Each structure stands twice: as structure tokens, then as C-alpha cells.
Amino acid sequence: MAIALPHICHLTVLNPALHSRIFHKQAMSMVEAGFKVSVVGQDASPQPYHVEGVQVLPLPVFHPRSVQRFRVRKQIWDHAVAVNADVYVVHAPELLGMASKLKKRFPQARFVYDMHEDYALNIREAGYYPFWLKGILANRVRQAELAFASWGDAVVFAETCFETLLDMKSGVGFTLPNLFRESKTAMPELPTLEDGLPILLFSGTVAENWGIRLAVETWKQLNAKIPVRLVVAGIAYDKALKNSILEQVAQSGFSSRFLWWGNGEYVPHTEILAWIKASQLGLTPYILRPNLAERMPTRFFEFMAMGKPVLFTQNPPWDELNARVEFGLSTNWPVVESTLDEIALRLESGWSTRVPAHIWSWEAQTELPRYLSWLKG
Secondary structure, three states: OOOOOOEEEEEEEEEEOOOHHHHHHHHHHHHHOOOEEEEEEEOOOOOOEEEOOEEEEEEOOOOOOOOHHHHOHHHHHHHHHHHOOOEEEEOOHHHHHHHHHHHHHOOOOEEEEEEOOOHHHHHHHOOOOOHHHHHHHHHHHHHHHHHHHHHOOEEEEOOHHHOOOOOOOOOOEEEOOOOEOOOOOOOOOOOOOOOOOOEEEEEOOOOHHHOHHHHHHHHHHHHOOOOOEEEEEOOOOOHHHHHHHHHHHHOOOOHHHEEEEHHHOOOOHHHHHHHHHHOOEEEEOOOOOOOOOOOOOHHHHHHHHHOOOEEEEOOHHHHHHHHHHOOEEEEOOOOOHHHHHHHHHHHHOOOOOOOOHHHHEOOOOOHHHHHHHHHOO
8 A cells, every 4th residue: 555645735925825936846846746735825716726736725915015914824824733734844934933833733743944035134135124124134034044943854945055044953954946847837828919029028026126127228228229129027016116117118218119017916927937938038137235146046047948048147156157058148237338239139140048958957956856755754
């Protein structure tokens, strides 16, 4: 008789239940390995449901800085208790305190912290917290993580540069970068853009530090050389920023060549992938703050997988990778005239890339089988 594999429950607060890392990568890999899997996360469904073999336990959809962030904790607790899982994977540092209480409720369960970000550093670098509050919040987050390291069973790092942040007493750690995994859900059909212009794509969260203003300015500069369209596919949490960007577009003289897909609201991961597939060039003008400089952006791997080049900020780790696999073009911002000329020529000649799959593939990473084996107990 086959032995049933553990039930794994993923817990998050701000992420959608169908999040690219939580659902499409981790949960789906676990389902395919034979585990029973549940995900507690934001979802518009009023009731729990199953998709691709995963049980989704929905939380209300809300803004990250809404008080709802605190109100949903009881709902998360109730879902977690009802599931009575063998392994809980926690995807938010603010749930680590809840995890310790769950451990007392279910002493036989194992607990994993999936560290998506260096959250403490992110808080210190964020522009939306008051200066006096940043240090307090960052310290609380780091203390919660260090407390987990003293009793938790394992940690999973989303970046190699995070590996020194937590020294687990258990000695169990895995590094699973946000490499590309093709979704089992088919990409949606996108509207046909009749002008047939090359598409420059800015995708993901729309924020100052991700360089949205630089992306719009680059699109405007390039239109002085060849007609190109800019598609923005991602959520803008800052409505004032969104309105400012729309004003910047209106004053560009090329507003008919601009599309904000999703109108600044959350864009499902499958739709972002569809736009990457439809695009000719990705714009990633990231601002190199300390919380980003050592990281490898997920968007790079998604464009690599689709064979689409990326225009990215000069940064030694990224330049070194580009020297090896040529996934795009490195630049400073604003883009100088000679680089704009080179981009225009490449776009006119059908610019594409061919990066070996082992560089960008989620399934190809060696730590994944080791992690799945550990989960079996």
C-alpha cells in the first residue's frame, strides 16, 4: 500500500493565492511530487475551491496598507487550524508569531519559512514608511525571523544573497531562486494591436524604485527614432504615482502608442507572461538601492525563457551574467543617444535571445529535489 505524503499548507497575507512563486512554482511542484497542498492567500472567490490539484482557501483582496492586513489574521489562523497540515510554509514574516502558536497547537507539524525578500532591508529602503518608523519595523521583522530560526524546521531562500541572514538551529536550509516555471494554466489571448508596432514591456509592480518613470522616458526617447508601443502590465499601489505617469504619457506626444493593461490593478501572472511573449523588449530600469543590487530579478528569468531581450540597469552581477548568456543590453539611465540607436537597429532586425534552459528553469535547479525529499520526512 502506498504511503500518503504529507499535507503542505502555504500561508501568506499580502500575496495572491495564485502567486507565481507560491502557487505556480512551489505548490505545483509539490502536487506533481504527490503531496496534498493547500494555499491560504488573497483571492476574489467567496468560497474555497480547487485548481490544478491545489486547495485554495481565499482571503479578501485588499491594499497592502489597509487595516484589513491585521483583520484577516484570525481568518488565516482558522484556515490553518482547520487544515491541520503536516507542514506549514510561511511566506510572510508577520505570520511567524502565528506559526509559533500553531506549533504549540500542532507539535507534530513542521514549519518552513520561505524568505522571498530581505524584508527588514526593504522596510529601511521603502519610501512609504515614516523615517522614525522604519527602524522600529525593520528590527521587529528581523527579530521575528531570528526567533523562528531558533525553533523552526527549515528556511528557504529566494536569493543566494539572503543565505547569511538566518542561521537555523535545525541546520536545514534550501535556496530556490525565482527561476521561470511554465504555468499549467494556458496563457490568455491578448487583444490584437492593429498598428503592429514593436512592444516595449514594463511588467510587475509599478513603483518609483522599479523605474517606471525611466521606462516611460525611454519609450518617449525611442519614439523619436522608430515608432514603438509601451505596455505597462502591473499593479500600481500608489494612485498618485499612477496619475503622474498617465500625465507624463499624455505630455509625451505618443499617448496613442501606450497601453496600461489592467488599468493599474492586479494583473494575473499568466497575463504578464502572455505580454512578455508578445513583446519585443523588456524594460527593467531598476533603481540600484541596497535591497536590490545583489539580487537577480525574477523578470530577467521570465524574459530569458520567452527568448525576449531585456534593457537593464548596469550592475556588476547582472553584467557578469549578461556577458555569459547575452540576455539583453546593459545601460545607464537616462539612455544615451548611441544606445538608443543600437536598440532601434536591434528591434528593426528582430532582436531575440537564446539563453540555455538551465540558467532560467525552475525545474532544473538542484536544490528543488532535495527540498521535496526533505518535505517527505
